[in-house]
Amino acid sequence: MIEFEDVTKQYPDGTVAVDKLSLRIPSNEITVFVGPSGCGKTTSLRMINRTIERSGGRISIDGEDINSGDPVALRRGIGYVIQHAGLFPHKTVVDNVATVPKLLGWDKKKTRSVAMELLERVGLDLKLAQRYPAQLSGGQQQRVGVARALAADPKIMLMDEPFSAVDPIVRHQLQEELLRLQRDIGKTIVFVTHDIDEAIKLGDNVAVLRVGGKLAQFAPPAELLANPADEFVESFVGQDRGYRALTFLQIGQIELGGLPDDLALDDAGRPIGWRTAAGGQELQPIGPVFTRNDSMRAALDSLLTSPTGQGVCVDENGKAVGVVDHTVVAAAVRSAEALRS
Numbered sequence: 472m473i474e475f476e477d478v479t480k481q482y483p484d485g486t487v488a489v490d491k492l493s494l495r496i497p498s499n500e501i502t503v504f505v506g507p508s509g510c511g512k513t514t515s516l517r518m519i520n521r522t523i524e525r526s527g528g529r530i531s532i533d534g535e536d537i538n539s540g541d542p543v544a545l546r547r548g549i550g551y552v553i554q555h556a557g558l559f560p561h562k563t564v565v566d567n568v569a570t571v572p573k574l575l576g577w578d579k580k581k582t583r584s585v586a587m588e589l590l591e592r593v594g595l596d597l598k599l600a601q602r603y604p605a606q607l608s609g610g611q612q613q614r615v616g617v618a619r620a621l622a623a624d625p626k627i628m629l630m631d632e633p634f635s636a637v638d639p640i641v642r643h644q645l646q647e648e649l650l651r652l653q654r655d656i657g658k659t660i661v662f663v664t665h666d667i668d669e670a671i672k673l674g675d676n677v678a679v680l681r682v683g684g685k686l687a688q689f690a691p692p693a694e695l696l697a698n699p700a701d702e703f704v705e706s707f708v709g710q711d712r713g714y715r716a717l718t719f720l721q722i723g724q725i726e727l728g729g730l731p732d733d734l735a736l737d738d739a740g741r742p743i744g745w746r747t748a749a750g751g752q753e754l755q756p757i758g759p760v761f762t763r764n765d766s767m768r769a770a771l772d773s774l775l776t777s778p779t780g781q782g783v784c785v786d787e788n789g790k791a792v793g794v795v796d797h798t799v800v801a802a803a804v805r806s807a808e809a810l811r812s
């Protein structure tokens with residue numbers, strides 16, 4: 472656990488970037504710092520690896536004050552990923568990833584095999600390993616940045632707006648990859664973003680900061696959406712928080728509608744299209760389907776893009792098991808709200 476106790480940062484010009492911040496960052500989970508520009512997210516993050524020194528209060532890792540040891544040793548045990556990846560331009564991809572292991576004096580063979588394995592794990596084509604950073608796309612560079620941060624197998628990873636400079640599609644892919652990777656590696660990740668959607672998607676816990684580096688709320692995303700602590704959090708979380716909350720409502724055992732006659736199935740019972748009203752041979756596309764393990768947001772997306780207004784639920788073999796329409800989603804939202812209040 473990383474603990475902030477009354478942590479303050481005042482820059483030499485008098486700016487108070489962080490003001491008596493207290494919070495506990497649980498181990499092996501993703502904690503996101505989110506808030507408007509200038510609210511002290513980056514300052515808070517960088518105080519953890521002492522690339523910015525705090526001016527007051529205490530920060531400890533597993534009970535030990537981070538100021539009790541050498542900052543260089545502290546930094547070697549903490550991975551750090553920043554916007555634009557911050558790769559060394561004159562080093563190849565594989566040499567970038569090998570930077571910290573080399574500093575730690577690992578032998579060449581082990582370093583190289585760990586670097587290659589990590590590049591594979593973050594989803595980078597190994598053919599790119601000998602390229603220089605400028606020869607990669609922004610998204611590929613970020614993957615290398617993540618691999619480099621993981622190279623010495625640190626317990627903690629600090630990520631400062633790592634996906635902000637890439638286009639929305641690549642950003643979505645990188646977020647999915649991070650969640651997949653985290654299921655395997657279970658690091659303590661502290662992630663900074665100004666994007667509440669990214670915070671809600673990635674965070675096990677989200678710390679909402681307000682300008683002046685004050686903590687407005689620290690909670691799991693579903694809790695943040697359901698019970699914003701005050702007007703600031705409510706407006707930051709946004710007007711469409713009802714829609715976002717669907718992400719946390721599982722399909723689970725909700726009652727599905729029976730399979731309608733106009734849903735065409737193949738021999739294995741998998742949906743292949745909707746029969747057109749004219750009764751011709753041509754089928755209209757199904758669009759995205761969902762499973763019982765998905766969220767209500769996936770069901771809503773499925774029915775909104777379906778030509779019949781019905782979203783198709785499939786089992787693990789892709790076999791259609793039922794449909795939902797908007798009344799089912801609305802009823803599920805109402806019953807979840809009733810349970811909460």
Ligand SMILES: Nc1ncnc2c1ncn2[C@@H]1O[C@H](COP(=O)(O)OP(=O)(O)OP(=O)(O)O)[C@@H](O)[C@H]1O
Nearest residue numbers: 482484486488507508509510511512513514515665
């Ligand atoms: N070296 C510095 N000297 C003086 N003030 C600074 C310094 N670095 C940051 N600040 C100020 O401290 C405050 C917090 O900055 P910080 O970069 O931590 O915020 P942030 O929430 O990460 O912002 P952004 O989302 O815009 O990156 C801001 O008012 C900023 O101008």
